[in-house]
Amino acid sequence: xxxxxxxxxxxxxxxxxxxxxxxxxxxxxxxxxxxxxxxxxxxxxxxxxxxxxxxxxxxxxxxxxxxxxxxxxxxxxxxxxxxxxxxxxxxxxxxxxxx
Amino acid sequence: xxxxxxxxxxxxxxxxxxxxxxxxxxxxxxxxxxxxxxxxxxxxxxxxxxxxxxxxxxxxxxxxxxxxxxxxxxxxxxxxxxxxxxxxxxxxxxxxxxxxxxxxxxxxxxxxxxxxxxxxxxxxxxxxxxxxxxxxxxxxxxxxxxxxxxxxxxxxxxxxxxxxxxxxxxxxxxxxxxxxxxxxxxxxxxxxxxxxxxxxxxxxxxxxxxxxxxxxxxxxxxxxxxxxxxxxxxxxxxxxxxxxxxxxxxxxxxxxxxxxxxxxxxxxxxxxxxxxxxxxxxxxxxxxxxxxxxxxxxxxxxxxxxxxxxxxxxxxxxxxxxxxxxxxxxxxxxxxxxxxxxxxxxxxxxxxxxxxxxxxxxxxxxxxxxxxxxxxxxxxxxxxxxxxxxxxxxxxxxxxxxxxxxxxxxxxxxxxxxxxxxxxxxxxxxxxxxxxxxxxxxxxxxxxxxxxxxxxxxxxxxxxxxxxxxxxxxxxxxxxxxxxxxxxxxxxxxxxxxxxxxxxxxxxx
Numbered sequence: 001x002x003x004x005x006x007x008x009x010x011x012x013x014x015x016x017x018x019x020x021x022x023x024x025x026x027x028x029x030x031x032x033x034x035x036x037x038x039x040x041x042x043x044x045x046x047x048x049x050x051x052x053x054x055x056x057x058x059x060x061x062x063x064x065x066x067x068x069x070x071x072x073x074x075x076x077x078x079x080x081x082x083x084x085x086x087x088x089x090x091x092x093x094x095x096x097x098x099x
Numbered sequence: 100x101x102x103x104x105x106x107x108x109x110x111x112x113x114x115x116x117x118x119x120x121x122x123x124x125x126x127x128x129x130x131x132x133x134x135x136x137x138x139x140x141x142x143x144x145x146x147x148x149x150x151x152x153x154x155x156x157x158x159x160x161x162x163x164x165x166x167x168x169x170x171x172x173x174x175x176x177x178x179x180x181x182x183x184x185x186x187x188x189x190x191x192x193x194x195x196x197x198x199x200x201x202x203x204x205x206x207x208x209x210x211x212x213x214x215x216x217x218x219x220x221x222x223x224x225x226x227x228x229x230x231x232x233x234x235x236x237x238x239x240x241x242x243x244x245x246x247x248x249x250x251x252x253x254x255x256x257x258x259x260x261x262x263x264x265x266x267x268x269x270x271x272x273x274x275x276x277x278x279x280x281x282x283x284x285x286x287x288x289x290x291x292x293x294x295x296x297x298x299x300x301x302x303x304x305x306x307x308x309x310x311x312x313x314x315x316x317x318x319x320x321x322x323x324x325x326x327x328x329x330x331x332x333x334x335x336x337x338x339x340x341x342x343x344x345x346x347x348x349x350x351x352x353x354x355x356x357x358x359x360x361x362x363x364x365x366x367x368x369x370x371x372x373x374x375x376x377x378x379x380x381x382x383x384x385x386x387x388x389x390x391x392x393x394x395x396x397x398x399x400x401x402x403x404x405x406x407x408x409x410x411x412x413x414x415x416x417x418x419x420x421x422x423x424x425x426x427x428x429x430x431x432x433x434x435x436x437x438x439x440x441x442x443x444x445x446x447x448x449x450x451x452x453x454x455x456x457x458x459x460x461x462x463x464x465x466x467x468x469x470x471x472x473x474x475x476x477x478x479x480x481x482x483x484x485x486x487x488x489x490x491x492x493x494x495x496x497x498x499x500x501x502x503x504x505x506x507x508x509x510x511x512x513x514x515x516x517x518x519x520x521x522x523x524x525x526x527x528x529x530x531x532x533x534x535x536x537x538x539x540x541x542x543x544x545x546x547x548x549x550x551x552x553x554x555x556x557x558x559x560x561x562x563x564x565x566x567x568x569x570x571x572x573x574x575x576x577x578x579x580x581x582x583x584x585x586x587x588x589x590x591x592x593x594x595x596x597x598x599x600x601x602x603x604x605x606x607x608x
Binding site: 004008009012013015016017018019020021024027028031032034035036038039040041042043045046050051052053054055056057059062064072076077079080081082083089091092093094095096 | 199200201202203295296309310335338339341409412414415416418419426430433434435436437438439440442443446447448449450451452453454455457458461463466467469470471473474477483484486487488489490491492493494496528529542543544545546571
C-alpha cells in the first residue's frame, strides 16, 4: 500500500475542487494514510470470478409513462440560488484571464 | 400533560380516538418539552412551532368531521434534517446549506403530511450523515439524554435523542451504515433500517445512493411498525423503489408482542460478536446480548450459530464504496444553484469560487471522505479499490444468503460499545468508524435491520442495543422478533427502559 503523500492530497483536493490550507493538508494527509492502510485489507479478498455489486437489489430499466406532470416554477427553482439575474442562475466568470 | 409525553405513539392514537386529548394539546406538550430540555440536548436544528400547531389544529378538525387520514393522524413527529421539507430549512448539518429552504417535499415528508402527522421540526445530524456521534454537525453536537457528556450516536443522533428525551413521540432517521440503528442502541430507543428500496429516497439528500435508507425512530417496536407503514411502499419518483406492497408490519409487531416465537430459527453471527469479530466489544454489551438471546429461546426460538466470514471485510468495503459515492454526490455543492457562495477575491472565476466555497462550507469529516472517494475513483486505483470493494460486496451478500438458509433472522449486538464521551473519538476516524462494525453489512447487502433496547451495561449503566437482521423484503420478521424481545424485557424490567433515564434539567416529565 503506497502511503498517500501531502502532495497527492493537495492534487486530490484540486480534483475535488476544495481549497485546503497548509494546516488542513498537514492534518488530513496522515489521517488519510491511516484510513487507506486499513481499507487496503480487502485487496485480494475477491477473485476475478466474482461479479461486482453496485446496487443491493438488481433492478434494470425502470421506466414511467411519458406523461407531463407538474414541476417547479422558475421562481421555485431559483429560490435557493446565491444570485439570480433575469430569471437565471447568475454565476462567476467561467473563463480565465488567458482564455 | 406529562402523561402524553411518556405515551407511545400507539397510545396517543388511541387517546385521540377516544377523545381524551387533542392533537393541539399533544403537539403543544411536545413543543413545551422541546423548549424546556432542548437547550441541553440540542436534538433540533429547527423547530416549527406555528406550523406544527396549525397542522395539529387541522387534524383535530378532521377528527371532528370524521375524515381522518391515517391511524397516526394528529400524532406529532420530528424529521432528520437530511430530508427536504418545503417551507422549512434543510441543512444536512452543513454550513454549505445554511438557511436553505427547499422548494419541494421528500416523498417521506409528503407521506407524513398526507397521513396527518404534525411536523415538530428538523433534527440534528452529522454533516451529510457522515459520522457516528453527531459531533460532525456544523451546528454543534447533540447530547445523549442518558448522560449529557456523551454522544447520542450518529449520524441520526438528533432523531434518537429527541425521542429518548420525550421531545417527540416519533422521528424519521436515515441509515447508510447504521445511522438509525446505532443511535437507537446508545439512547435506549428503537430504530429500523428497512429493506433497501422499501422507503423512497426521493428528497433524501444523498450520502451514498446505493446504501441510504430512511426509516422509523421510536420508543417502541409497535410505533416503528405503525410509522413504517405510513412512509413505506413504492414511489415512482425513486427508480430504486421496490414495486410491491409492504409486508404486514403492524400485524407482525402485534403478533410478536404475544411472546410466542415457536419454530423461529435465530442465527447468532460469529463475526459480529466478542468471540469471533474485530474491534473492542464491551463486556456489558455482550452480557445484555446473551441475556436477550436467552429470552428469545425461552419464547420458543431455536438458536443456531452462523458464520459470515466475509463480514470482517465489511468495514473496509464500506469505507471505499461510501466515500466514492459521496464524493460524486457532493459535487453538486458548487456554489452555483443553491447554498453558500464564497468569493475568495473580487472577480474570481467560477472555479475559484467553487474551491473557496467548498473549503468554507464543508467540515473536516466531509473533506476527508471526499478526498478518499476521489482517490478511490481515480484512474490507476479504481480496480484496486472501488472495483475490489464492489466484488467483496457480492461476497457479503452471498454470506447473508447462506446464513438465511440456516436461520430466519440473524442477531448481534447493534454497536460494540455504549455511548462514549463527546470529543473522545472526534479526531480518530478509524476509532469512530468501528462503531458501525455490526450495522454496515446490512447496508451493503440491502437487507433490513432493527435495533431494540436490550438493557443497561453493568459497568457504566448506559443503554445497549440488540440488532435483528432479516432477508430483503422480510421486514415483518424484524417486527415480530423485536416485539417479542421488547415484551420479554419490559416484563423483566417492570416497565420501559427509558423510565430509568435520569430526569433532564428544565423538564418535568
